[in-house]
Amino acid sequence: MYEYDEFDADFVNQRALQFGRQVESRLSGKLSEDQFRPIRLMNGLYLQLHAYMLRVNVPYGCLNSAQMRKLAHIARVYDKDYGHLTTRQNMQFNWIKLSDMPEILLELASVEMHGIQSSGNCIRNITADEYAGVAAEEIEDPRVYCELLRQWSSLHPEFSFLPRKFKIAVTGSEKDRAVVKAHDIGLRLHRNENGEEGFEVFVGGGLGRTPFIGKSIRAFLPTEHVLSYCEAILRVYNQLGRRDNKYKARIKILVHEMGSEAFSELVEKEWAEIKQGALALPQAEIERVREFFAPPAYEALPEEDPDFEAQRKAEPGFALWARQQLAAHKRAGYAIVNVSCSPVGKPPGDISSAQMEGFADLADTYNFGEMRVTHNQNLVLTDVRKRDLFDLWKKLVALGLATANHGLIGDTICCPGLDYCALATARSIPLAEKISERFADPERQAEIGEIYLNMSGCINACGHHHVGNIGIVGVDKKNTELYQLMLGGSAEEDASLGKILGPGFDEDGIVDAVETVINIYIDMREPNEKFIETYRRLGPEPFKDRLYGAPA
């Protein structure tokens, strides 16, 4: 993974020291809250319902074991012994003291971490496919471009005060695990008819109160132009994006209102001016960054491991886990391991200090000391030898990290909701817990098959409810939580937005409603048909009719 050079290290250290002085100024009264708020947000520090909340960037979801141990240390010493994995592949802490922040930032800087640009109207943490570099079907490793984008966007003087926050995601596979079409900019690496690598560029995607699927504004962008093209997009947005109304300030509104073709013309015009300038990437620079992501020292192994096969036959729990949690690796004899942080009846994405430390040890033992955070609030070990899987599984069981629900109904995306968040209008975590309990039986989950259930505690949609196959959004109706059900969303390459089915339900009613939807799907599906496919074939009517009664 990328390692800081002297410039990076000095910048992050200086920034930690600077924020330390700003905290002192705040505590002594030299800065008012109004003056301090934008400064603390620029460093990832929010004030939530119960305390300050610190969001720590995990660049495109990549962590090493030393960093994970440091996050565990921060959770134990400065927080309440746990952290929370976010949908931008970051980790946040819910109980931070302002007076501890100077120390915490220096601790983070010591392992090349920080919270800079994890909040505020700037370019946020770049996200990527969690299988980057190892997926069997991958075209090219997106991390190289994520890192170049990270360096370009860090403290970019022109883009530090955008009309609104700005999110970029990159994928290098046909299969989209990075939700690129729900981002301000989504980049999809692919090959053109001449076999050259480049990006398809999507803009104006996003969720929140006005959701849109991103529009493709360029089918093929040569990789060396990725920075200049993004700069052109940001320039057009920065000049024309609305600043008079927070709710209409995202690029998606601009693209929607002016039309993607008109927007694209402006971008191309701007790009023509700058494409041969300082941002054009020399191949040598791309190769220099690529070296940071060179494959680890893989062994030459046969694809199948006889012990692994025998262990699966002997141990049903292991077989179940292996069936659900493993993905195909590009190297023979290796597997990608999905590690669920959504255990039955527990908050999705929460991980204790002990689990973080135990997981860091497993990364050292089995995975070249590295790991990934996913936007689904889980973890991934990317490079595990098949012959190590049984030992790894036993240790994950001991850590409470061996739930076998990857891509199933128990593996929900869920925002913190009204249990923590100052913006939320309803709780979301208790619902996720109840739904995972209702569908706790692994055989039942397996019978239901691949399905994505996403939920948010308000219309801001941090829980990505619009792109869940089943989406739930909580609202406040006369001081009572009410949950609306939507169906038909997809976060993948066939991205779509779910549609609200009808009137909302109370907390128990929504869990029953989800079960009804699932039962209808099971009754009406064709052989091997996924939930989203059945929904697209049938439309909402059968679900509506059963939940609300057929129209007279």
Added chain:
Amino acid sequence: MQQVVIANRLTDGVVVFLGRNRCWVESLDDCPPTEQTDEASALLALGVKAEEEQEIVGPDLIEVASHQGTLVPVKMREAMRARGPSTRTDLGKQAGN
């Protein structure tokens, strides 16, 4: 309508209420509510002053009601702040930590 002033303490963000003797306290139990509009405005003004003096952040008047002999906020959001996360009853004021 009974009201109290709620805020977050500046140094650690902990939720506090304007209690007796104009002290900021961590529990609603130590916080007599007012039913007088004038008094509520005066209490909020104290909150604004305390914010200017770097004691607290975000003072706000909230409605409270007596429930089984205990004072609780009427709005769910403020009830959550007064208690702690419903999903982690081992944390926050409800757990005394």
